[in-house]
Structure formats: structure tokens, C-alpha cells
Amino acid sequence: MKNLILILLLFFIAFITVAQSNSKVKSKVGTSLAYLKNYNEKYPGEVRLFSKPQFVNRVKALTGARYALLKKYWNVESPIEIGADNFIAYACQAHNCDVTNFMIIYDFNNDKMYVGIREEEKAKTYSENGTSIPARLTQWANDNN
Numbered sequence: 001m002k003n004l005i006l007i008l009l010l011f012f013i014a015f016i017t018v019a020q021s022n023s024k025v026k027s028k029v030g031t032s033l034a035y036l037k038n039y040n041e042k043y044p045g046e047v048r049l050f051s052k053p054q055f056v057n058r059v060k061a062l063t064g065a066r067y068a069l070l071k072k073y074w075n076v077e078s079p080i081e082i083g084a085d086n087f088i089a090y091a092c093q094a095h096n097c098d099v100t101n102f103m104i105i106y107d108f109n110n111d112k113m114y115v116g117i118r119e120e121e122k123a124k125t126y127s128e129n130g131t132s133i134p135a136r137l138t139q140w141a142n143d144n145n
Contacts, residue, residue: 032054033054033055033058033087033106033108033111033113034108035052036055036080036082036087036106036108037082037087037108039080039082039087040080040081040082041079041080041081042079042080043077043078043079043080044074044077044080044089044091045077047080049080049089050071050074058113058128059104059113059115062113062114062115062126062127062128063115063117063126066117066124066126069117069119070102070115070117073092073093073094073096073100073102074091074102075091075092075093075094076091076092076093076094076097077089077090077091078090078091085107085108085109086105086106086107086108086134086136087104087105087106087108088103088104088105088136089103089104090102090103090104098121099118099119099120099121100118100119100120101118102115102116102117102118103115103116103136103137103140104116105134105136105137107134110131112127112128112129112131113127113128114126114127114128114131114133114134114137116137116140116141118140118141123140123141123142124141125137125138125141
């Protein structure tokens with residue numbers, strides 16, 4: 001009887017350890033945006049960027065209610081740029097590009113996302129965890145203002 005209890009206890013401990021390891025792997029894989037590196041010079045629509053849950057969830061979390069505006073007016077797209085450390089996507093509202101446009105930057109090294117939303121010439125920037133805005137997004141925000 002003692003052997004049976006000992007075997008069941010060991011089995012339970014092994015099961016818990018494996019379950020915890022799997023959940024840690026899933027959470028890292030679920031938020032990783034490393035796949036964005038494959039999209040250089042492709043259009044966001046071409047790669048179905050806004051159908052990627054890992055990407056969309058982070059943009060939504062960052063922009064809150066403003067995500068609906070971004071998604072609604074993300075009409076005219078520029079090709080995605082991939083630099084050494086960053087992913088950059090840009091789009092604007094059809095027939096209104098000068099005054100309503102958007103920029104999304106993802107920093108591969110620091111795993112941080114930044115979003116700029118310009119609506120009717122007023123730009124607002126968003127950064128994960130209050131990190132400082134990259135120069136490229138600051139420059140974008142200061143253009144046309």
C-alpha cells in the first residue's frame with residue numbers, strides 16, 4: 001500500500017511539473033512577434049497582419065478603444081520595413097492620408113510595441129510599459145502638426 005501511495009505521489013509531482021513547463025512554453029510562444037521579421041517589403045494586408053492574434057492582442061492592449069479607429073481606417077498601406085531591430089508598418093485612411101494615418105513599430109530586441117495614431121492631424125503615441133518612444137515614431141508624430 002505504501003508503494004502504491006509513493007508511486008501515485010511521484011506520478012502527481014511529475015504531471016504537475018510537465019504541465020507547468022508546457023504552460024510557460026505556450027505563454028512565450030503566444031506573445032512572440034519574431035515572425036514579423038519575415039514580412040520585409042510585404043504589405044500588411046498581404047500577410048494578413050491583423051488576423052495574427054499575437055500581434056492584434058498587443059495592439060489592442062496598447063491602444064484600447066482607439067483600436068477600432070485604427071482598424072477602420074487602416075486602408076492605404078505602405079510596405080512593411082524591417083530594420084536591424086525594428087518592424088515598421090504604416091497606413092492611412094483612403095482619400096485622407098495627410099490627416100488620418102497610423103504607424104506601428106515593434107522593437108525585436110526589447111520586445112516592445114509602439115503605436116502612433118493621427119486623427120484629423122492630431123497625433124497620439126502609445127508605448128508598452130511607458131517606455132520611451134523611438135525616434136522614428138516621434139518624427140512621424142511631429143510631421144504635419
